[in-house]
Amino acid sequence: MEVHILAYEWTDTNKHWLIEVPIRIAAYIVIALVARYILHRMIDRAANRSRRTRGTPDQDSVNKPPLLRHLRDKAPLSVAGMKAAERRRQRAQTIGSVLKSTVSIVMLIWVLLSVLNVVGVNIAPFIASAGIVGLAIGFGAQNLVRDFVTGVFMLLEDQYGVGDNVDLGEAVGEVESVGLRVTTVRDIDGTLWYVRNGEITRVGNMSQDYAVARVELPVALTADITQAETVAVEAAEETLEDPELAAKVLGKPEMLGVQDVSRDLLTLRMTIKTRPNAQWSVQRRLRRDILRAFDENGIELPIRPPRVYAVPDE
Known part of the structure; x- marks a missing residue:
């Protein structure tokens, strides 16, 4: 059994x-x-x-x-x-x-x-x-985990993307790649920066929504400020009639007035809203045409006095 x-x-x-x-x-x-x-x-x-x-x-x-x-x-x-x-x-x-x-x-x-x-x-x-x-x-591996978690939230919040011009502190330039651990940024000198996401404490994105072209115009202290402001605005409006430049602009030029006064000159500030990443090209074009208009209308530009160097006695 x-x-x-x-x-x-x-x-x-x-x-x-x-x-x-x-x-x-x-x-x-x-x-x-x-x-x-x-x-x-x-x-x-x-x-x-x-x-x-x-x-x-x-x-x-x-x-x-x-x-x-x-x-x-x-x-x-x-x-x-x-x-x-x-x-x-x-x-x-x-x-x-x-x-x-x-x-x-x-x-x-x-x-x-x-x-x-x-x-x-x-x-x-x-x-x-x-x-x-x-x-x-x-x-x-807390640094690795921090980089990964920061990268995930950065993607979800869309803080920046490929092609954006950003300021990450030490690295300022155009974003070339975005990963979960590392972001690469190419600066104006061509240097490629590898930035760990966990070390990014702040992000300045110059390519989201719109940008502002800020034009600083130096003028002599003896110049007629009202005339200088009028000439600058008219020159800017005439420049923006160019279709290629007008496509980069989202608003009209705004003269803010005297921004700074020093011993040798005063500075006028003008701003205009532009498309992302277009502010620098708009600034350069407006500076060139406005300075040319100043010269044509007799607006005095600042001239720094020559420096005098002491010659030691022989």
Whole structure:
């Protein structure tokens, strides 16, 4: 009788380990792979598919991917044009890549814990150990974690993008690439700066929404200020009749008046609202034409007295 009972128990154990356990493990793996595939497809569609709407040509060409539809966006369609479309595409792809990696990691951890539970291993110590290991890794790689978290929030808030002119403190120039850990900026001298996202404490973006061209005009102390202001405004308005320059401007020139007075000269300030990244070219063109108009209308420009150097006695 005892021999028959042992044979029955041995057969039942074989059924459990050779049939039930492999089937359950295979089922968990298949479920994880299918869920991962479906979620990755959903993320790809949300990151890459654009919704076509009826409107102006600019609106049709720069529609936002569904992944970014409810996120904050600082690049208006009327200002950014096709650059906004490229910026949104890169932003959506980067966020999509992060979401896909997160899904893969979660699915892998779930499968491992499920397999251990199926084979009869107590997973409670593993969960506790994972928490301790994660805490240790967080302390050891806190700079890396800070860079990553800052990069994620920077993308979600759309603080800057590729092609923007930014001031990140030590690095000032045009953004060439935006990553989750590092942002690269090319300055006016051609130097490429690699800036860790976690070290960026402030961002000055000169390419969002609009810019302001600020024109400083030096005038002699003896000049007629009222005439100088009138000539400057008329010269600026005449310059803006150029279609190429007018396309960069969003408003009319505004004369603010005397900005500074020194011993040798006084400075007039004029401002005009422009499209992003167009303020510098507008400034240079207005300075040239206004100074030429000053010369034609007899507006005196400051002339610094020559320096006198003492000659030592021989």
